[in-house]
Amino acid sequence: MTKRKRNYEIIINKRFILLMILIIFLFSLVVIKYIDVMLINNKKYKESLSVLNYSEVNGASSPRGRIYDRNYNIIVDNKSLKIITYQKSKKTSSKEMIDSAKLLSEHISIDYNKLTNRNKKEYLCAKEKDYCSSLINKKDKEKLEQRKINQKDIYELKMERIPDEKIDFSDEEKKVAYIYYLMNKGYTYEEKTIKSDVTDEEYAYVSENSNLLPGFNTKIDWERVYPYGDVFKTILGKVSSSQQGIPKEEKEYYLSKGYSLNDRVGISYLEKEYEEYLHGEKAKYEVVNSHEMKLVKEGLRGKDIVLSIDINLQKDVEEIISEYVRNTKGEPNTEYYDHSTVIIQDPNTGEILAMASKRLVDGEIVDNTTSILTSPIMPGSVVKGASMLVGYNTGAVHIGETMLDECVKVAGVQEKCSSVDNLGVINDITALAKSSNVYQFKIAIRVNGQEYRRDMKMNFNQNSFDTYRKMYRSFGLGEKTGIDLPVESNGYTSKDKAAGNLLDYVMGQYETYTPIQLSQYISTIANGGERLEPHLLKEIHSSSQTDEIGVLEQKKERKKLNNINTQEKYINRVKEGFIAVTNSPGGYGVGYMDSWMKPAGKTGTSQRLLLDTLHMIIQK
Amino acid sequence: MSIVVTSPNSSHPSTIEYNSLVTYHLTQAIARKYGDLYGYQ
Numbered sequence: 001m002t003k004r005k006r007n008y009e010i011i012i013n014k015r016f017i018l019l020m021i022l023i024i025f026l027f028s029l030v031v032i033k034y035i036d037v038m039l040i041n042n043k044k045y046k047e048s049l050s051v052l053n054y055s056e057v058n059g060a061s062s063p064r065g066r067i068y069d070r071n072y073n074i075i076v077d078n079k080s081l082k083i084i085t086y087q088k089s090k091k092t093s094s095k096e097m098i099d100s101a102k103l104l105s106e107h108i109s110i111d112y113n114k115l116t117n118r119n120k121k122e123y124l125c126a127k128e129k130d131y132c133s134s135l136i137n138k139k140d141k142e143k144l145e146q147r148k149i150n151q152k153d154i155y156e157l158k159m160e161r162i163p164d165e166k167i168d169f170s171d172e173e174k175k176v177a178y179i180y181y182l183m184n185k186g187y188t189y190e191e192k193t194i195k196s197d198v199t200d201e202e203y204a205y206v207s208e209n210s211n212l213l214p215g216f217n218t219k220i221d222w223e224r225v226y227p228y229g230d231v232f233k234t235i236l237g238k239v240s241s242s243q244q245g246i247p248k249e250e251k252e253y254y255l256s257k258g259y260s261l262n263d264r265v266g267i268s269y270l271e272k273e274y275e276e277y278l279h280g281e282k283a284k285y286e287v288v289n290s291h292e293m294k295l296v297k298e299g300l301r302g303k304d305i306v307l308s309i310d311i312n313l314q315k316d317v318e319e320i321i322s323e324y325v326r327n328t329k330g331e332p333n334t335e336y337y338d339h340s341t342v343i344i345q346d347p348n349t350g351e352i353l354a355m356a357s358k359r360l361v362d363g364e365i366v367d368n369t370t371s372i373l374t375s376p377i378m379p380g381s382v383v384k385g386a387s388m389l390v391g392y393n394t395g396a397v398h399i400g401e402t403m404l405d406e407c408v409k410v411a412g413v414q415e416k417c418s419s420v421d422n423l424g425v426i427n428d429i430t431a432l433a434k435s436s437n438v439y440q441f442k443i444a445i446r447v448n449g450q451e452y453r454r455d456m457k458m459n460f461n462q463n464s465f466d467t468y469r470k471m472y473r474s475f476g477l478g479e480k481t482g483i484d485l486p487v488e489s490n491g492y493t494s495k496d497k498a499a500g501n502l503l504d505y506v507m508g509q510y511e512t513y514t515p516i517q518l519s520q521y522i523s524t525i526a527n528g529g530e531r532l533e534p535h536l537l538k539e540i541h542s543s544s545q546t547d548e549i550g551v552l553e554q555k556k557e558r559k560k561l562n563n564i565n566t567q568e569k570y571i572n573r574v575k576e577g578f579i580a581v582t583n584s585p586g587g588y589g590v591g592y593m594d595s596w597m598k599p600a601g602k603t604g605t606s607q608r609l610l611l612d613t614l615h616m617i618i619q620k
Numbered sequence: 621m622s623i624v625v626t627s628p629n630s631s632h633p634s635t636i637e638y639n640s641l642v643t644y645h646l647t648q649a650i651a652r653k654y655g656d657l658y659g660y661q
Binding site: 310 | 621622623624625626627628642643644645646647648649650651652653654655657658
């Protein structure tokens with residue numbers, strides 16, 4: 001018995017010793033860690049703690065960069081606006097927010113037309129929580145407990161079950177509900193704009209009563225202004241308001257770039273295209289506590305950009321087109337005519353100096369400039385420069401070769417002639433100068449592997465279409481030009497497979513191209529065969545906080561897309577033909593420009609039922 | 621400098637000459653305005 005008892009004591013002693021060793025070990029670990037935290041790495045842990053506790057929010061949006069024309073005239077600027085903002089703090093309750101909204105609604109006017117039924121219901125549930133809770137029945141609660149539905153589903157059920165009569169608000173209530181909606185729009189703790197362009201009285205009221213209106217503040221915001229009025233305004237583009245924020249369809253993109261939901265961004269044309277440079281950097285604040293914030297970084301205006309556009313030339317071009325469109329409609333036989341378009345481009349750089357289109361709608365001139373990028377037209381004979389290059393490249397025609405311009409008749413295709421009168425025996429230069437269709441037909445038939453004879457049967461050869469198409473595409477005809485705007489169409493590529501269509505194709509009556517594609521085409525001939533990207537941006541300048549433009553940061557370089565696959569002597573021959581168009585006796589473009597301006601160019605007319613006309617002039 | 625002028629549907633088929641006139645005069649006016657602003661170098 002005694003021996004047994006002794007054994008127990010030994011076992012207990014051993015266990016006790018083990019326990020003590022374990023406790024001492026664990027305590028040592030705590031002591032070591034304590035020394036590490038308090039003495040060895042104290043600075044590092046303090047930094048980690050401050051990072052964890054640090055919370056930063058953005059201020060109101062900063063002004064965008066200005067837009068200048070090529071001569072540094074400001075064409076888009078910013079005007080300051082007085083605004084009322086709201087920023088929720090962490091301890092603010094829904095009731096406090098509603099009380100503030102109600103008080104504010106009594107002292108400012110606000111347009112609540114955009115208030116939706118959903119907004120009203122959300123306001124109602126914030127105001128009458130018990131009522132909204134009563135809309136949830138026992139079964140819903142059971143489903144929630146069983147995790148068949150979640151809190152979000154419960155909220156949606158409340159929204160669905162609120163009857164319309166419950167949200168039949170008075171005007172005063174709608175006003176409060178709308179302000180409450182604006183206070184909650186976007187991210188919870190971000191600063192929201194409640195009203196822009198407020199009156200002096202409204203501004204003063206909010207400024208003087210910040211203690212009664214917690215979270216509300218007055219600030220100076222901005223709006224875009226256009227010193228040249230509507231000139232080029234469509235292409236300059238638009239900026240969203242704080243209420244619109246970032247576009248829904250591009251939400252993910254902008255959020256991934258660090259934008260907030262209510263940030264103002266470029267939503268069309270140049271404002272959108274150059275958003276990354278134009279947008280301002282918002283001020284940053286550190287959240288010190290629920291009632292205090294500290295400015296960490298001042299807001300910064302966006303970068304300035306300089307366009308290749310000459311705004312004075314643009315203004316004159318727009319006025320001239322408007323005048324001609326209006327006057328032309330007064331002439332006979334113009335029932336189908338409604339617009340004209342002009343593009344002026346430097347063929348050696350791709351810079352666009354002016355581009356405009358004006359349309360007559362119900363007797364009023366409206367801007368139609370976007371059609372330059374999106375509305376294809378039948379080009380007519382202007383494509384004959386490219387068609388001639390196909391002839392030279394394939395050996396179907398030689399420089400200076402003469403052919404008889406006669407009416408051409410191919411089996412199954414209506415007889416086709418150059419014009420009212422046959423042009424007789426002509427060479428390649430005269431063929432371009434007088435826009436001979438027949439010269440191009442006979443080349444096309446040779447490209448097709450045949451030789452013209454009257455009533456011949458033309459074989460369908462896809463390679464012939466492909467050969468011409470490849471040449472047209474290399475000029476940008478039927479391809480996006482790469483212009484620095486977010487919208488551009490390809491034009492229309494016909495898929496109608498009939499041998500006779502080849503004859504229409506080579507004289508520009510088969511596919512349609514946009515005016516900007518035609519500008520790229522004529523520029524490529526003018527510069528000797530380099531297809532350049534047309535562009536509107538010229539320079540980017542750093543953000544400036546003064547009235548002066550910022551420091552030059554980047555110049556837009558000319559961008560070559562491709563060379564035309566031909567020999568220099570061939571493209572020079574086409575240029576010679578284009579000079580003959582505007583200078584030689586009988587040339588179809590004589591008189592379009594005064595001869596001392598040394599013009600060259602190509603005219604074209606669609607032969608569809610409704611005629612398109614198109615002319616191009618290059619100044620040498 | 622390249623100048624592109626287009627005037628689609630500017631005439632009835634029976635008066636093909638007319639449609640040339642619209643663009644003809646417009647081109648003249650635009651080219652002269654360009655010359656006024658930039659000279660004729």
